[in-house]
Amino acid sequence: MNAEHIFYIIIAIVAWQFLFDQWLDYLNHKTVNTKIPEELEGVYDEDKYRKQQDYKKANYSFGLLSEIVSFSVMMAMLFLGGFALINNWVTEISSNVTVQSLLFFAVIGAGSSIISLPFSIYGTFVIEERFGFNKTTPKIFILDMLKSVLLSVVIGGPLMALVIWLYSIAGNLFWLYAWMVISGFTIFMTMFYTSLILPLFNKQTPLEEGELRDAIESFSVKAGFKLDNVFVMDGSKRSTKANAFFSGLGSRKRIVLYDTLIKDLKAEEIVAVLAHEIGHYKLKHTLWGTITGVIQMGIILFVFGLVVGSPLLSQALGVNEPNFHIGLLAFGILYSPVSFIAGIFMTILSRKNEYAADAYANGFGLEEALISGLKTISSNALSNLTPHSLYVFFHYSHPPLLQRIRAIKEK
Structure with a gap:
């Protein structure tokens, strides 16, 4: 296998992901049940159900346009050597490998944000506004964006710099040291996110x-x-x-x-x-979720550590000399099918945990109150009551409302 073969594998993976996602979205979009299931009667009246269907259609059309633009940009970057151009630019600015990688991902992140910004604005101030959900003011929107960028620079930058430094000095044990650092950060954020980060956005x-x-x-x-x-x-x-x-x-x-x-x-x-x-807490879902995430990260870093220095990865994206950031980018795409399969198991586990947490509430005789509350939350959010089963299988971390209610009543 040579670099050209890897390049076309990357193209195939990106194209397959796009087409598969659009197929699932289309199936879900075309699944319209004009008759509300008996267990869900009262969630929507006729007018509100029509409004929910309009909301679903608006989000589908908007999402399709957004995905087409993202896919087109990605394909253009791959076929026109855009990632190699950015790499050449950052290597001209600095000879320091850490600075090069930070600049590379800063450019990628900035470009991605610029492309997604119009869609974010339209989604918030047009679609969400039209259906009565939006309360975000332009000031809050801008401040949220600036705060997110600042957090990426203040937290993400040093964390990535540390990982790149470990890569430059640790040799074959890079993956182990990087795993320890990222695991520590993950556990820290799990414990302190709501007390340290969330207050920057919400009171x-x-x-x-x-x-x-x-x-x-x-x-x-x-x-x-x-x-x-x-x-x-x-x-x-x-x-x-x-x-x-x-x-x-x-x-x-x-x-x-x-x-x-x-x-x-x-x-x-x-x-x-x-x-x-x-x-969720009593059944240790949060704890096991953290442990599972840490184990998955260890596996990913181990595999990444084996291939990041391969010239083929960098050459597949038009860069002759292997480096960390190009290797990470190529690896991320090549690993995505494995990540996709792992994600299926995680969503299955997540849905199982949701059923278990519902059953826990049932044990205290709260089934009717829980069903009533879930119905109100779904109604006020214009949730899709009848999603396609395949879309649920691949994308839903929570069971659809109908399945949750049936499971609650069976307990």
Whole structure:
């Protein structure tokens, strides 16, 4: 096998991913059930169901255009040697390999952001606005973008620089040291994301005294869950959609409720949703998810460490002398089929965990409140009630509402 063969393998992988994703999207788009299943009656009235279908169609058309543009740019970069041109530019600026790699990915990231920016603006201020979801102001949108860039520079830059430095000095053990660094960072972020990063974007305040807090504290005692505090996040500053999530490990665990969730759901429904989130913790889903992610990263880095220095990878993208950033880019594309298969198993596991967390809430007699709450959340988000089964299999980390309700009622 030579560099030309690898180049065409890369082309085939990129094309296959695009075509496969579009096929799945098309199947899901064409799956329209005019009759709402019996278990879901009451989620939508006729007018709102029509609105949901319009929302689904708008997102499909918009997503298709966005994917076509991204695919076209990627193909142009590959066939016209765009990555080699950027590599030549960064090597002219600096002879330091770390600086070269940081500049290379900075250029790639900036280009990707510029291309995606019009789509992000249209999605937020046109589609989400048209269907009544958007609460983001232009000021918030710009600040979010600037903060994201700043975090990439302040956190992502030094982390990548450290990994590149390890590559330059550690030889065959590069993958092991890089794994230790990235694993440590992953665990740190799992524990501290909601207390260090999230506050840069959203305000979190302790849930105030009252009926809801009393109900939550009463349930936490019943469940044997040490609850230091429940935080309310101002999700309504960006969207009307509701959510709740659990994050952290050990003493750093934290439950966060969107203010929109508190607005939309009754107290017993919120307790049921909270019971589901506590179920994830009690059943150690967060812990095992972190462990699984760390193991996967170790495998990826081990394989990457074996091939990153191969001249064939760099030559496949038009660069004669192998280097870290071109090797990483080529490897990322070549590894994507393996990552795709691993992702299928992870989504299957995720759906299994969601059923288990629902069952945990059921154990406290909260099935009716949980079903009612899930229906309200789905209705207010104009969720697709009848997605195509293949689309669900490949893309859904949570089971569709109908399957969740049926599983809850079977318990």
